[in-house]
Amino acid sequence: MGFLESGIEEFLGDWIDQDDAVLAAMEEEARERSFPIVGPEVGRFLAQLVLLSRARRILEMGSGFGYSALWMARYLPSGGRVIQTENDPDNVDRSREYFQRAGCEDRTEWHLGDAMEIVSGLEGGFDLVLIDVEKSRYPAAFEQVRDRLNPGGLLVVDNALWRGQVANPNFQDSSTLGVRKLLEAVASDRALLCSLLPLRDGVLVALRR
Numbered sequence: 001m002g003f004l005e006s007g008i009e010e011f012l013g014d015w016i017d018q019d020d021a022v023l024a025a026m027e028e029e030a031r032e033r034s035f036p037i038v039g040p041e042v043g044r045f046l047a048q049l050v051l052l053s054r055a056r057r058i059l060e061m062g063s064g065f066g067y068s069a070l071w072m073a074r075y076l077p078s079g080g081r082v083i084q085t086e087n088d089p090d091n092v093d094r095s096r097e098y099f100q101r102a103g104c105e106d107r108t109e110w111h112l113g114d115a116m117e118i119v120s121g122l123e124g125g126f127d128l129v130l131i132d133v134e135k136s137r138y139p140a141a142f143e144q145v146r147d148r149l150n151p152g153g154l155l156v157v158d159n160a161l162w163r164g165q166v167a168n169p170n171f172q173d174s175s176t177l178g179v180r181k182l183l184e185a186v187a188s189d190r191a192l193l194c195s196l197l198p199l200r201d202g203v204l205v206a207l208r209r
């Protein structure tokens with residue numbers, strides 16, 4: 001779906017060519033399957049955050065077939081890792097294939113199942129956490145990771161504007177309520193310094209002080 005006036009969206013789409021063949025193939029698959037990946041603008045932004053924060057241990061909640069994970073993995077320092085979590089086994093298989101094609105399989109690990117359960121079984125803190133699971137579970141995802149961010153670590157949440165519905169009180173469905181509740185929890189957390197960027201469908205970035 002489009003998030004901006006069509007002319008602007010087209011301009012942004014054409015502005016920088018996708019010169020990464022594997023990411024381009026994943027974008028094509030997403031188009032064919034109408035699968036909701038973060039897209040190249042947010043992917044590039046995630047890569048910048050990885051470089052700026054010098055993240056080494058990244059957790060992704062809701063990895064799909066690995067598109068956003070591959071954007072982040074490409075920019076990790078050696079020894080860095082993206083921990084992928086995904087509850088659909090077909091998507092995990094596709095992610096494995098793409099990471100092998102990209103030569104990045106040593107920078108990731110795959111966990112199949114419910115992201116919140118997987119995180120509770122993992123040890124240690126994270127330098128960057130990306131939340132992109134089903135929107136009604138956003139508050140539960142935040143609860144699960146709020147104390148697992150390393151100092152100086154980043155929490156990133158995709159679809160933080162949820163098609164603009166979070167700003168419209170007429171929308172009271174479980175997805176909109178989930179995103180709204182996460183925004184309230186993050187905004188009132190004194191340990192976090194937050195920005196909500198109107199990039200594509202909204203990207204929340206919160207820095208753990």
Ligand SMILES: C[S@@+](CC[C@H](N)C(=O)[O-])C[C@H]1O[C@@H](n2cnc3c(N)ncnc32)[C@H](O)[C@@H]1O
Pocket residue numbers: 036037038039061062063064065066067068069085086087088091113114115116132133134137
């Ligand atoms: C929006 S897509 C993720 C897209 C991915 N971040 C990207 O941009 O390439 C959401 C994914 O989360 C998965 N998912 C939804 N709820 C989940 C949960 N509770 N635990 C694990 N995966 C979940 C879905 O199967 C879907 O593949």
